[in-house]
Amino acid sequence: MAETSGYSPSADATPSPANCRRLNIACCYRNLEELKLLLSLGVNxxxxxxxxxRTPVMTAAWGEGGRTSEVVELLVSKGADVSLMDNHANNFFFYACLGGSMKLVKFLLSLNVVDIDTRNKEGETAGDRARNHRT
Structure with missing residues (x-):
């Protein structure tokens, strides 16, 4: 197994509070109204x-759907950290590639915050993961 490049759990990412589940579900279903409400209530x-x-921005990035870009852009504007990694060392870039959204991939690349050659715990890059997921 290849060494995971850059993996370190962030102190800024909090354990799952009660409303975190609601926030992630709002992201999953691209429910902007619910998302805005929960963020206004102070959900991290x-x-x-x-x-x-997963963080909400990872959930939003996984899969195409109406309003995906709007949801991701709102989360980023509210401080979503796209460089955080899940327990498998997958970050937002992995999820955007898995979802197949070139628009999100380009958006992330424009932020210039993630190394596209980062490998997860299985030794895969985001491109490897997307290619293997689609076969």
């Missing part, structure tokens, strides 16, 4: 949800 935009300890 970088909270962790269940296993593998």
């Amino acid at each position: 935009v970088n909270c962790r949800w269940e296993q593998p300890s």
Whole structure:
């Protein structure tokens, strides 16, 4: 297994509070109204949800769907950290690639905050993961 490049759990990412589940579900279903409400109530935009300890921006990035870009851009504008990794050392870039959204991949690359050659705990890059997931 290849060494994981850059993996370190962030102190900024909190354990899963009660409303973190709701925030992630709002991201999953691209429910902007619910998302805005929960963020206005102070739910941490970088909270962790269940296993593998995804953040809301990871949840939003995984999969195409209406309003995906709007949800991701809102989360980032509210301080979502796209460099955080889940328990498998997958970050937002991995999830955006898995979801197949070139728009999100380009958005992330424009932020210039993630090394595209980072490997997860299985030794895969985001490109490897997306390619293997699609076969």
